[in-house]
Amino acid sequence: MKITSAQHLEQLRSLFVADEARHKKKVIVCCGTGCLANGAAKLVEAFHDAFKNNQITDFSVEAVKETGCHGFCEQGPLVVIEPQGTFYTKVKPKDIPEIISKSIQGSEIIKDRLFTDPATNQQIEKYNDVNFFKHQHRLALRNLGKISAHSIKEAIAAGGYAGFAKAINGMSPDGVIAEVDKANLRGRGGGGFPAGRKWKTCKSIESDVRYVICNGDEGDPGAFMDRSIMEGDPHSVLEGMMICAYAVGAKQGYIYVREEYPLAVIHLQKAIDDCIEYGLLGDNILGTEFSFSIRIARGAGAFVCGESSALMRSVAGEIGEPRAKYIRSVVKGLHDKPTVLNNVETYANVPLIIDKGADWFKSIGRPNNSGTKAFSLVGKVRNTGLIEVAMGTTLREIIYDIGGGILDDRPFKAVQTGGPSGGCLPEAMLDLPVDFDSLTENGSMMGSGGMIVMDNKTCMVDVARYFLNFLVSESCGKCTPCREGLYQLHEMTIKICEGKASMEDLEKIEKLSDMVVLGSLCGLGKSGPNPILSTLRYFRDEYIAHIRDKKCPAGVCRDLITYTVIDEKCTGCLACITACAYNAITGKKKEPHYIHQERCTKCGACEAVCKFDAIEVA
Numbered sequence: 001m002k003i004t005s006a007q008h009l010e011q012l013r014s015l016f017v018a019d020e021a022r023h024k025k026k027v028i029v030c031c032g033t034g035c036l037a038n039g040a041a042k043l044v045e046a047f048h049d050a051f052k053n054n055q056i057t058d059f060s061v062e063a064v065k066e067t068g069c070h071g072f073c074e075q076g077p078l079v080v081i082e083p084q085g086t087f088y089t090k091v092k093p094k095d096i097p098e099i100i101s102k103s104i105q106g107s108e109i110i111k112d113r114l115f116t117d118p119a120t121n122q123q124i125e126k127y128n129d130v131n132f133f134k135h136q137h138r139l140a141l142r143n144l145g146k147i148s149a150h151s152i153k154e155a156i157a158a159g160g161y162a163g164f165a166k167a168i169n170g171m172s173p174d175g176v177i178a179e180v181d182k183a184n185l186r187g188r189g190g191g192g193f194p195a196g197r198k199w200k201t202c203k204s205i206e207s208d209v210r211y212v213i214c215n216g217d218e219g220d221p222g223a224f225m226d227r228s229i230m231e232g233d234p235h236s237v238l239e240g241m242m243i244c245a246y247a248v249g250a251k252q253g254y255i256y257v258r259e260e261y262p263l264a265v266i267h268l269q270k271a272i273d274d275c276i277e278y279g280l281l282g283d284n285i286l287g288t289e290f291s292f293s294i295r296i297a298r299g300a301g302a303f304v305c306g307e308s309s310a311l312m313r314s315v316a317g318e319i320g321e322p323r324a325k326y327i328r329s330v331v332k333g334l335h336d337k338p339t340v341l342n343n344v345e346t347y348a349n350v351p352l353i354i355d356k357g358a359d360w361f362k363s364i365g366r367p368n369n370s371g372t373k374a375f376s377l378v379g380k381v382r383n384t385g386l387i388e389v390a391m392g393t394t395l396r397e398i399i400y401d402i403g404g405g406i407l408d409d410r411p412f413k414a415v416q417t418g419g420p421s422g423g424c425l426p427e428a429m430l431d432l433p434v435d436f437d438s439l440t441e442n443g444s445m446m447g448s449g450g451m452i453v454m455d456n457k458t459c460m461v462d463v464a465r466y467f468l469n470f471l472v473s474e475s476c477g478k479c480t481p482c483r484e485g486l487y488q489l490h491e492m493t494i495k496i497c498e499g500k501a502s503m504e505d506l507e508k509i510e511k512l513s514d515m516v517v518l519g520s521l522c523g524l525g526k527s528g529p530n531p532i533l534s535t536l537r538y539f540r541d542e543y544i545a546h547i548r549d550k551k552c553p554a555g556v557c558r559d560l561i562t563y564t565v566i567d568e569k570c571t572g573c574l575a576c577i578t579a580c581a582y583n584a585i586t587g588k589k590k591e592p593h594y595i596h597q598e599r600c601t602k603c604g605a606c607e608a609v610c611k612f613d614a615i616e617v618a
């Protein structure tokens with residue numbers, strides 16, 4: 001079926017909305033990657049079987065929605081019964097008959113499957129009452145967990161393509177760019193460069209061909225914002241790209257998706273095929289002069305291919321190496337033609353801006369930092385997952401209200417934002433309103449939205465070592481300051497962790513970091529020293545403790561710690577003897593035990609099993 005005009009689209013939307021409304025109840029089964037890994041496909045099968053066997057009446061298979069990720073994967077597989085909003089976690093196929101008989105055919109709640117808030121220990125019945133969701137403001141993630149990820153009908157019923165239809169029917173390309181510019185939509189992929197300015201430049205370059213590319217090469221370890229959007233709401237991304245293509249005059253678009261995201265590729269391709277079938281991609285879209293196609297380009301998963309010029313080379317089938325920055329890719333990008341590159345989250349915001357207006361978008365967030373930002377909240381927090389908040393939300397609100405606070409009530413130590421080349425912010429910064437500018441001013445960065453929370457058992461030197469190791473292995477090696485400089489910085493962090501460094505090494509680190517920042521060609525090298533510079537800035541005492549006192553205050557660096565038994569606390573329960581794989585512990589039942597240092601490998605197994613806090617790490 002081809003949609004022939006904007007009016008036709010609206011007629012269809014009314015039909016699809018009515019079609020959805022006929023379901024008195026809906027079963028939302030999360031089928032994002034996390035829940036699928038935990039067996040969500042079997043739940044869908046079990047629901048379908050129940051319908052086929054007529055175990056439920058007044059209900060149809062279409063009322064089972066296989067949605068994208070809700071962001072709360074650690075609690076998956078998730079099932080939500082609408083319209084009540086009953087929220088079940090860690091659901092197993094054996095739970096389905098009970099869910100059907102009690103919560104679908106009746107209105108009973110199954111207590112055993114409810115989410116227990118780890119901060120309050122209270123069971124929560126409704127999805128919207130869960131603190132993890134309650135404190136979020138979802139724009140880019142608006143449809144995740146609500147619509148079937150592979151249904152264009154549900155996407156349209158949820159408002160999909162309204163912004164695009166408005167753009168190509170009622171607005172000039174310059175008008176679209178002006179609206180995005182006025183909204184001050186800053187690129188969500190890292191640098192925070194205003195999208196409208198980029199689009200304006202691309203359009204202003206004299207050229208017969210222009211391209212629009214979506215960067216879905218989310219390389220930060222632990223980040224899954226873009227993957228979840230591509231998997232769970234691919235139409236929002238396509239629509240954003242289509243609006244951009246209309247604005248800048250592009251006929252061809254590419255979505256660059258890393259190899260590790262197979263489900264995203266499947267759902268994107270389905271969405272593209274459906275758009276072609278509905279006449280939303282192809283020639284003379286919605287009966288206008290505008291024609292546009294989108295193809296998926298798959299990347300091999302190199303971190304450096306998140307950099308614009310490397311990404312474009314990779315799309316063109318060349319080696320993904322960055323080139324000198326004086327050639328701007330918006331001017332000379334893919335195949336040397338003017339190219340707009342924005343990331344998944346940025347494009348997902350565009351339809352809302354066009355549909356609801358720049359003023360609406362600017363009313364959310366802070367001056368110069370409009371809208372919201374999605375983060376992958378991980379580390380030592382009670383609730384981990386994918387979240388989206390208004391710009392300006394404080395770190396404290398994110399970590400304590402949404403994240404539920406620090407695991408085991410330990411003291412908060414730091415939060416790392418901005419991915420591997422971001423920075424670590426200390427407790428004094430907990431009330432910092434999070435936005436592009438505030439993070440940069442304080443030595444970190446937004447990046448694509450990684451947020452790792454650390455407690456007092458995290459060693460900041462070890463953190464810097466870990467991220468530098470990642471960057472060393474991901475450096476493409478094209479320029480010496482990055483290739484050799486990051487390698488040397490990594491070696492120095494190892495030396496500090498082993499207690500072999502001197503105070504002069506700290507000066508060397510700072511000088512070398514300056515050189516790497518100045519001399520590197522692309523953002524990977526330029527921001528590469530951030531992990532060490534930001535930890536030195538806020539946690540210098542910890543570096544000094546490693547160097548001068550030969551101590552690791554967090555008890556992490558193996559060469560600087562010893563495990564001993566506190567006689568007064570040891571009950572002689574024998575648990576640590578069993579746990580120690582190196583026969584390093586001796587002792588009799590009900591008598592204090594003893595750790596033989598010459599055999600101890602500092603694996604930490606004894607500390608983990610001791611229920612009496614009788615193992616001291618110092």
Ligand code: SF4
Nearest residue numbers: 477478479482522525
């Ligand atoms: S800075 Fe690093 S990643 Fe970037 S081009 Fe140079 S060597 Fe490659």
Ligand code: SF4
Nearest residue numbers: 570571573574576610
């Ligand atoms: S586990 Fe703890 S309490 Fe038990 S013997 Fe070992 S040190 Fe003592």
Ligand code: SF4
Nearest residue numbers: 580600601603604606
């Ligand atoms: S740290 Fe590991 S090796 Fe050492 S005593 Fe404990 S369990 Fe044994």
Ligand code: FES
Nearest residue numbers: 032034035069073
């Ligand atoms: S995949 Fe189900 S909540 Fe993330």
